[in-house]
Amino acid sequence: MTQTDQAASGDISGAELRLENVVKKYPGQKTPAVESLSLTIPAGEIVAFVGPSGCGKTTSLKMINRLIEPTSGTILIDGEDIRKDSATSLRRKIGYVIQGGSLFPHMSVASNIAVVPKMLGWDGKRITKRVDELLDLVGLDPDRYRDRYPRELSGGQQQRVGVARGLAADPPVILMDEPFGAVDPITRQRLQDELISIQRELRKTIVCVTHDIDEAIKLGDRILILQEGANIAQYDTPDAILAAPANDFVHDFVGAGSSLKQLSLARVRSLELIHPTTAKIGEDTGPAVRRAEQAGDDTIVVLDDRDRPVAWPWLRQVRSHGKVQGEPRENLVTLDQAATLNDALDTMLTAAHSKVIVTGDRDKYLGVLDFETVTEHMRKTEREAQDHA
Amino acid sequence: MWEFISERGDIIAYNALQHANLVLQAVLVATVLAVGIAVVVDKFRFLDPIANTVSAIGLTIPSFALVGLLLPLTMIGALTAFICVAFYATLPILRNAVVGLAQVDKTLIESARGLGMSEAGVLLRIRIPLAWPVIHAGVRTSVQMSMGIAAIAAYVLGPGLGGYIFTGLSQAGGVNAVNYAVVGTVGIVLVALVADLLMLLLGRVTISKGIRA
Numbered sequence: 001m002t003q004t005d006q007a008a009s010g011d012i013s014g015a016e017l018r019l020e021n022v023v024k025k026y027p028g029q030k031t032p033a034v035e036s037l038s039l040t041i042p043a044g045e046i047v048a049f050v051g052p053s054g055c056g057k058t059t060s061l062k063m064i065n066r067l068i069e070p071t072s073g074t075i076l077i078d079g080e081d082i083r084k085d086s087a088t089s090l091r092r093k094i095g096y097v098i099q100g101g102s103l104f105p106h107m108s109v110a111s112n113i114a115v116v117p118k119m120l121g122w123d124g125k126r127i128t129k130r131v132d133e134l135l136d137l138v139g140l141d142p143d144r145y146r147d148r149y150p151r152e153l154s155g156g157q158q159q160r161v162g163v164a165r166g167l168a169a170d171p172p173v174i175l176m177d178e179p180f181g182a183v184d185p186i187t188r189q190r191l192q193d194e195l196i197s198i199q200r201e202l203r204k205t206i207v208c209v210t211h212d213i214d215e216a217i218k219l220g221d222r223i224l225i226l227q228e229g230a231n232i233a234q235y236d237t238p239d240a241i242l243a244a245p246a247n248d249f250v251h252d253f254v255g256a257g258s259s260l261k262q263l264s265l266a267r268v269r270s271l272e273l274i275h276p277t278t279a280k281i282g283e284d285t286g287p288a289v290r291r292a293e294q295a296g297d298d299t300i301v302v303l304d305d306r307d308r309p310v311a312w313p314w315l316r317q318v319r320s321h322g323k324v325q326g327e328p329r330e331n332l333v334t335l336d337q338a339a340t341l342n343d344a345l346d347t348m349l350t351a352a353h354s355k356v357i358v359t360g361d362r363d364k365y366l367g368v369l370d371f372e373t374v375t376e377h378m379r380k381t382e383r384e385a386q387d388h389a
Numbered sequence: 390m391w392e393f394i395s396e397r398g399d400i401i402a403y404n405a406l407q408h409a410n411l412v413l414q415a416v417l418v419a420t421v422l423a424v425g426i427a428v429v430v431d432k433f434r435f436l437d438p439i440a441n442t443v444s445a446i447g448l449t450i451p452s453f454a455l456v457g458l459l460l461p462l463t464m465i466g467a468l469t470a471f472i473c474v475a476f477y478a479t480l481p482i483l484r485n486a487v488v489g490l491a492q493v494d495k496t497l498i499e500s501a502r503g504l505g506m507s508e509a510g511v512l513l514r515i516r517i518p519l520a521w522p523v524i525h526a527g528v529r530t531s532v533q534m535s536m537g538i539a540a541i542a543a544y545v546l547g548p549g550l551g552g553y554i555f556t557g558l559s560q561a562g563g564v565n566a567v568n569y570a571v572v573g574t575v576g577i578v579l580v581a582l583v584a585d586l587l588m589l590l591l592g593r594v595t596i597s598k599g600i601r602a
Contacts, residue, residue, distance in 0.1 A: 067503055091505035102500040106518045106597035116504050149599030165504070175503075 012044035014205030015078035015172035017064065022073035024059055032071070033059045034230040041222075043078075043172075044203040048220035050210055052253075056230030061175050061209045065094045077173055092116055095174035095204070100182035101162025103150040109135070109161050110146040116169040134164040137201075139194060139363060141329075156187035163195065167202070176208040180215065186333070186350065189343045192218055193336030200338070201361055213254055217242070217264050218340055225250055238265060263378070268344055268358055269337040271377055273367030278303055281310065281326040285318050292318075301357060301365065302326055308363040309334055312353065334359050337366055341374055348374075393568040401550075401572060408549030409580050411542075412478075412535045415471055419478035420528055426479075427486030428512065440487055444480040452477060452541045460545060470539065470547020477538045478531045485527025489520030522596050529588045536581040540573065550576040 019039045025032040034056045041047045049057040062068040064075055066087040075082045082090050103112050110131045117127045132142040138160040150158055159180060166174050179195075180188040192215065199206065210216050216223045217238040225233040225241070227249055234246040242265065245251040278301045279288035292300050292315055300318055302311040302325070310326040318324065334357040335347055347356045348371055355370040394401065430436045455473050463469040493516050501515045517524075543551025553573030560566040 065503055067499065088505045088507050091503060093505075096500065096503035098496065098500050098503070102496055104497060104501070104515060104519075106600045108599070115501075115506070119505060119510070149597075151599060 012203040013170070013172060014044040014203055016043045016076075017041040017173055017205055017207070018076040018079075019060075019064075020074045020076070022060070022063060022075060023071045024056070024063060024068060025071045031229060034063070034070075036073070037230050037232070039224065039232070039235065041205060041207065043205050045221040046199060046206040046208060046219050047222045047224055048208050048210055048216035049224050049226060050213055050216040050253075051226035051233075052228075053211060055226045055228055057209045057226050058177060060226075060230050061177055061207055064173070064207065065091050065096060065175055067091075092119055092169065093171050093173075095166035095168075095171040097162050097166035097174065097176040097179050099178040099180075100155065101150070101158035101160075101165075103158055103161055103165070105150050107149075108146065109140075109148050109150070109153070112150070112161060113165045113168050115165060120169055130168065131164075134167055135161075137167070137198060137362070138164045139329075140164075154187075155183045156191060159183055159187075159191055160194070163191075163198075167198075167204075172205060174204050174206045176206060178209055178211070181210075181212075186346070188215075189339065189346065190333075190336075193339045193343070195219065196338035197336045197359075197361055197363075214264050214342070218343075225253060263342040263345070264340040266341045266377065266381070267337070268335055268339045268341065268369055271341075271369060271373050273358055273369055274355075274373075275367050276301060278365065279318075279324045281305070281324055283324045285321060285324055288324055289315055289318055299353065300324070301368070303365050304329070306362070307365050309357045309359065309365045312357065329363075332357070334363070335369070336360070341377070344369055344374055390568055390571070393565060394572065397572075401553075401576065404548070404550050404552065405576050405580050408536070408539055408551070408577065409584060411467075411470060411474060411539050411548050412532060412584065415474035415539075416478045416482075416528060416532055416535055419475050419531060420482055420524075422475075423479045423482035423527070424486050424517065424524065426483055427490055428516075430487050431490040431516075437487060437491075440483060444484050447476070447480045452538050453544070456542060456545055465545045467547055469545045470542035470549075473542045473547075474535050474538050478535045481530045481534065482524065482527040485530075486520065486524045489523030489527075490516055492523065493519045518597060519600065522592075522600060522602070525588075525592050525596060529585065529592070532584050532588055533581055536577055536584065540577055550580070 018041070019037050022034060022037045023032055024034040037060055049061060051057050059068055063070045064082070066082065104115075110128075113131045113134055114127045117130060122130070131146060135142040135145055140157060140160055145153070145157070150161070153161065159182070163179070166176070180191050183191065196219065208219055210219075220238060222235065222237055223241055224235045227233045233253070234241055234250045241250065242254060245254055276297045276299065277288070277292040277295050281302060281304050288300060292298070298315050299312055300315065301309055302313065304310050304326060308329060309332060310329050311332060313325075333347055333351060335344055337358050337360050344356055348354050355368050358366045358369050360366045426440065430440045452473060455476065456469065459469045459472060463472060497515060497519070498511060501511045506514065539547065539549050540551035540554055543549055544555060550573045553569045553576070557566050557568070557570030557573060560569065
């Protein structure tokens with residue numbers, strides 16, 4: 001990700017993570033699962049561990065919170081050996097997010113999120129406040145969701161709660177194991193966008209294991225590509241890996257058609273947005289419709305009191321009510337500004353407008369991206385690439 | 390018949406309560422014991438077939454025979470009755486507890502550990518609550534079964550309604566023989582029905598809404 005992006009956001013709350021000659025050998029196996037992994041993950045960055053199955057990426061991740069104890073080697077968080085404390089107290093300081101959310105089905109959403117704060121002995125009021133704060137952060141309305149049980153949530157919502165639970169005690173390091181592997185592609189893309197948006201605000205150190213190179217390119221500030229035995233094939237930024245794969249393994253893994261992969265590198269925020277007519281919920285329709293007609297728009301973007309888009313009706317739909325109406329926010333498909341052009345095209349294909357609403361931090365409305373802007377950008381990059389060739 | 394009951398109303402009610410009390414205490418101890426054993430079995434899986442066999446064979450021992458076996462050790466009285474009832478009460482709960490604990494999703498256990506829960510915390514806050522619907526079903530079966538076992542245990546002068554049945558048997562052909570037998574049997578059935586209702590309520594209260602069927 002770009003430096004300007006980091007400068008624009010909050011202070012780093014993550015900690016540096018260092019692995020030194022970490023080895024994991026299981027008894028009875030000839031070759032170690034992790035041969036000798038040395039790696040420094042800078043504070044406040046997302047690093048994606050990616051590689052074929054059985055390459056040792058999950059083993060490496062689980063050694064960081066000692067779910068698996070290394071055979072030898074040292075792991076340091078913020079310069080401190082993770083074996084200094086007991087495994088349980090270490091884990092309470094490291095967020096852990098698992099595929100599908102892995103929520104405890106017998107606990108309400110609020111109790112699930114409160115698991116770690118409770119173990120840390122926070123008082124009830126602080127926990128309640130924190131739970132609401134986190135639900136809001138992951139885009140779920142606290143009043144509607146805090147007392148629900150996991151089975152009453154969709155897969156995407158469960159995963160959101162899983163992320164909230166991982167963030168609950170504000171840990172400097174968060175480990176994610178295939179976090180978005182269990183949801184459909186559109187939901188996955190939204191969750192990825194949200195994670196990027198949350199990370200822009202929090203600046204944690206996040207280690208994310210995935211087998212999906214596109215996810216790695218999208219989420220990672222850096223990508224660690226692992227070969228069998230957790231040998232590092234390449235450890236670099238997505239741009240550098242796409243531009244100069246270190247060897248044939250990386251080249252094959254990243255995949256053919258790397259120029260198309262550029263679509264997953266370019267972010268929505270690098271394109272110009274258009275700004276159609278907006279209106280607030282509860283506003284009188286008359287003036288809003290007039291504004292739209294003057295601007296030549298046939299739709300209106302409806303925002304709630306926190307400037308979050310909630311609906312995108314046609315003018316004739318707006319006219320049929322006296323006041324501007326909102327809808328439940330989750331029904332509206334929007335795109336985070338950190339989404340890739342790939343995602344943008346995907347979303348437009350399924351949307352009614354061939355345009356898509358773009359949001360920033362905490363789902364705040366930024367503008368609308370239309371199809372022409374995306375295609376124009378693609379043509380431009382292609383021309384530039386040809387000029388270079 | 391009615392006269393027989395109304396003359397002895399107080400003492401019948403007292404015995405009914407005693408019967409329920411014996412079962413309640415025995416099942417309570419049995420539950421703690423069974424869940425405890427099940428936790429050990431869950432840790433050392435090779436014990437699983439052993440636990441299953443023991444509970445299967447245990448249920449085939451006639452309760453009358455067990456009372457007889459216990460007599461030389463614990464003498465005539467409430468203690469023998471209690472041990473006998475508790476022994477049988479443990480078996481269905483043990484079976485269900487082993488199955489219930491084994492059914493708990495391993496990834497949930499790992500995520501609980503990953504969040505920093507201690508082994509005791511994982512057991513008390515994750516594993517037992519998640520296995521509880523199955524364990525509870527075992528406890529419910531156990532309560533019903535124990536009602537009958539407690540009647541047999543009355544042979545060694547244990548408390549409860551079983552005494553009426555034995556009196557009826559020993560006086561077979563006498564004036565009140567049938568009355569005694571009927572009061573004992575129907576009384577036990579009624580106590581069992583009430584107990585089952587209470588168990589149902591207990592399930593409502595103790596099984597989380599998130600995992601209730």
